[in-house]
Amino acid sequence: MRIDELPxxxxxxxxxxxxxxxxxxxxxxxxxxxxxxxKAHKCTSLAWRQRREGHPGFTCATPKEALGLAAVGLGDxxxxxxxxxxxxxxxxxxxxxxxxxxxxxxxxxxxTIEAAARASLRDVVIDxxxxxxxxGCAPEEAGRLADAARRAGLSVRGVMGYEGHTMVVPDRPxxxxxVEEAMQKLLRAHADVGGELVSAGGTxxxxxxxxxxxxxxxxxxxxxxxxxxxxxxxxxxxxxLATVVSVSPAYAVxxxxxxxxxxxxxxxxxxxxxxxxxxxxxxTFAPDAGRPLRVGDRVRVTPAHVDPTIAYHxxxxxxxxGEVVESWEVDLRGW
Amino acid sequence: MRIDELPxxxxxxxxxxxxxxxxxxxxxxxxxxxxxxxKAHKCTSLAWRQRREGHPGFTCATPKEALGLAAVGLGDxxxxxxxxxxxxxxxxxxxxxxxxxxxxxxxxxxxTIEAAARASLRDVVIDxxxxxxxxGCAPEEAGRLADAARRAGLSVRGVMGYEGHTMVVPDRPxxxxxVEEAMQKLLRAHADVGGELVSAGGTxxxxxxxxxxxxxxxxxxxxxxxxxxxxxxxxxxxxxLATVVSVSPAYAVxxxxxxxxxxxxxxxxxxxxxxxxxxxxxxTFAPDAGRPLRVGDRVRVTPAHVDPTIAYHxxxxxxxxGEVVESWEVDLRGW
Numbered sequence: 001m002r003i004d005e006l007p008x009x010x011x012x013x014x015x016x017x018x019x020x021x022x023x024x025x026x027x028x029x030x031x032x033x034x035x036x037x038x039k040a041h042k043c044t045s046l047a048w049r050q051r052r053e054g055h056p057g058f059t060c061a062t063p064k065e066a067l068g069l070a071a072v073g074l075g076d077x078x079x080x081x082x083x084x085x086x087x088x089x090x091x092x093x094x095x096x097x098x099x100x101x102x103x104x105x106x107x108x109x110x111x112t113i114e115a116a117a118r119a120s121l122r123d124v125v126i127d128x129x130x131x132x133x134x135x136g137c138a139p140e141e142a143g144r145l146a147d148a149a150r151r152a153g154l155s156v157r158g159v160m161g162y163e164g165h166t167m168v169v170p171d172r173p174x175x176x177x178x179v180e181e182a183m184q185k186l187l188r189a190h191a192d193v194g195g196e197l198v199s200a201g202g203t204x205x206x207x208x209x210x211x212x213x214x215x216x217x218x219x220x221x222x223x224x225x226x227x228x229x230x231x232x233x234x235x236x237x238x239x240x241l242a243t244v245v246s247v248s249p250a251y252a253v254x255x256x257x258x259x260x261x262x263x264x265x266x267x268x269x270x271x272x273x274x275x276x277x278x279x280x281x282x283x284t285f286a287p288d289a290g291r292p293l294r295v296g297d298r299v300r301v302t303p304a305h306v307d308p309t310i311a312y313h314x315x316x317x318x319x320x321x322g323e324v325v326e327s328w329e330v331d332l333r334g335w
Numbered sequence: 336m337r338i339d340e341l342p343x344x345x346x347x348x349x350x351x352x353x354x355x356x357x358x359x360x361x362x363x364x365x366x367x368x369x370x371x372x373x374k375a376h377k378c379t380s381l382a383w384r385q386r387r388e389g390h391p392g393f394t395c396a397t398p399k400e401a402l403g404l405a406a407v408g409l410g411d412x413x414x415x416x417x418x419x420x421x422x423x424x425x426x427x428x429x430x431x432x433x434x435x436x437x438x439x440x441x442x443x444x445x446x447t448i449e450a451a452a453r454a455s456l457r458d459v460v461i462d463x464x465x466x467x468x469x470x471g472c473a474p475e476e477a478g479r480l481a482d483a484a485r486r487a488g489l490s491v492r493g494v495m496g497y498e499g500h501t502m503v504v505p506d507r508p509x510x511x512x513x514v515e516e517a518m519q520k521l522l523r524a525h526a527d528v529g530g531e532l533v534s535a536g537g538t539x540x541x542x543x544x545x546x547x548x549x550x551x552x553x554x555x556x557x558x559x560x561x562x563x564x565x566x567x568x569x570x571x572x573x574x575x576l577a578t579v580v581s582v583s584p585a586y587a588v589x590x591x592x593x594x595x596x597x598x599x600x601x602x603x604x605x606x607x608x609x610x611x612x613x614x615x616x617x618x619t620f621a622p623d624a625g626r627p628l629r630v631g632d633r634v635r636v637t638p639a640h641v642d643p644t645i646a647y648h649x650x651x652x653x654x655x656x657g658e659v660v661e662s663w664e665v666d667l668r669g670w
Contacts, residue, residue, distance in 0.1 A: 111630035245418035295446035
């Protein structure tokens with residue numbers, strides 16, 4: 001099938017840019033130095049492509065992601081980098097571990113440690129707040145929690161701490177400084193906790209964070225307009241393909257809207273035009289001067305935030321020279 | 336099942352508030368005076384509830400919504416209030432019509448008329464721009480397009496025009512004035528077009544728009560924080576239930592984030608606290624003073640925009656007095 005035959009809105013991946021991003025990252029962070037985060041793409045087919053690039057483990061944000069990876073044979077070393085207290089889901093994770101997957105869960109409190117122990121999970125990391133007000137214990141609490149986890153029968157593999165507040169700081173030296181500051185907190189916690197893992201980082205700090213033992217980057221593989229501003233060596237590899245359905249003298253309307261695009265980082269970019277606004281199923285934009293559009297024309301829309309965009313779509317279509325060469329299910333979405 | 340046993344994030348509907356909204360709207364706009372828009376809820380079970388309230392027809396934003404309603408026996412009078420040029424989808428709509436559904440398609444250009452005629456669809460309305468820069472022809476073009484549609488063998492049932500730019504104007508007299516101005520444009524177009532339908536309106540104008548023959552409101556049935564500000568007689572009837580997974584001295588973190596919430600209208604509200612920010616799977620918020628939270632506590636999160644929130648979820652759970660009494664699939668999402 002040609003790209004232009006896809007019903008729209010459609011999530012389209014450029015195979016060349018994808019391969020470039022995979023190779024660039026595996027050259028910078030080979031093997032276990034990268035623990036790709038699947039939350040950005042939620043797609044086991046793409047995770048398999050990352051595995052074949054040499055990365056043995058994965059980072060997950062939800063039990064569904066971890067269980068889905070384990071189910072397709074990618075469960076050798078999964079870090080569920082999030083706190084989970086749902087008894088049913090913890091039991092499902094323990095069952096997957098009993099069938100051979102290695103699933104390491106983030107814990108940051110006595111309550112999450114007790115929940116993990118109650119479900120007979122084995123491996124945990126202590127999640128440390130390194131500056132982003134989200135999950136994670138205070139660095140000075142990490143040692144005490146590690147002791148509590150070990151007393152509860154859990155194996156503590158180390159620490160994790162996501163320096164998300166630094167990720168899209170545009171100035172690179174400033175970003176490096178903030179990453180180092182965050183990682184000093186994580187290393188102090190690690191000194192109290194022990195274990196082989198110091199897991200941190202993301203696409204914005206992949207080559208700046210030299211303190212973590214592994215980097216949890218995920219967005220690098222597809223990219224978005226927010227990361228594009230940082231001058232990283234990764235290429236925009238996906239877009240939402242839309243069809244122009246209405247043309248007026250001053251603007252045109254395409255069929256990709258709020259239900260096809262993650263909007264928390266703001267409006268998307270549109271090829272050959274300037275976005276006015278999005279509504280539920282539409283994108284209203286002004287075409288560039290000298291670019292007459294007709295109903296039925298296709299336009300490429302680049303989202304501002306990759307993760308919540310992908311989560312709206314059932315499939316992504318991998319394309320090479322105008323042809324759809326593979327269609328991958330976004331099989332890890334939902335919870 | 337008790338509400339508190341639902342795995343989170345979960346879309347929860349309060350049956351009492353839902354019934355209140357259904358009854359309030361059907362009292363104000365009985366029978367065919369309301370053509371409920373299903374794009375807000377994307378759920379045939381909820382559409383059936385609207386049908387039992389006495390509304391015979393529905394408004395749809397996508398072919399999938401129209402086909403899905405027709406497939407469950409709700410195809411008596413469907414208005415697909417959007418331009419469609421995809422040949423495969425137009426053929427599917429024509430096939431559903433051949434099996435007995437009545438599907439009326441919006442057209443706003445020669446190209447969309449030709450596409451509808453080529454697919455052997457029968458019924459159209461002329462979509463008129465009444466002030467919102469989206470789809471819709473200029474009012475003075477409507478008569479010419481109606482003639483072209485009739486020459487192409489289509490039955491022109493009238494006009495539609497969505498006054499979306501007026502919908503959340505907080506001042507009610509101002510909103511009424513803008514609605515009237517928009518509807519004067521639509522009525523001028525209707526004078527040139529003819530037909531029995533003047534279809535327009537939404538939740539923000541349901542009792543102000545006395546010019547349209549039918550109102551396309553959809554959000555009224557579940558509501559969101561954007562509409563809540565207008566002082567309408569509808570109650571907030573749904574929320575995203577989340578579990579607190581981490582608690583710090585100044586803030587707490589719950590497990591509903593950017594992939595569970597439509598964010599284009601801004602942050603959601605959280606019961607008993609103030610939202611700081613959302614990330615992919617988390618909501619960071621400051622609990623109100625004197626409200627100590629513990630890991631495992633549940634909180635209700637009210638989204639700013641209902642439509643793109645629902646589109647992230649597989650199911651909605653209807654609840655009465657703390658019990659889940661029905662679970663409805665969000666079966667019309669996607670395209």
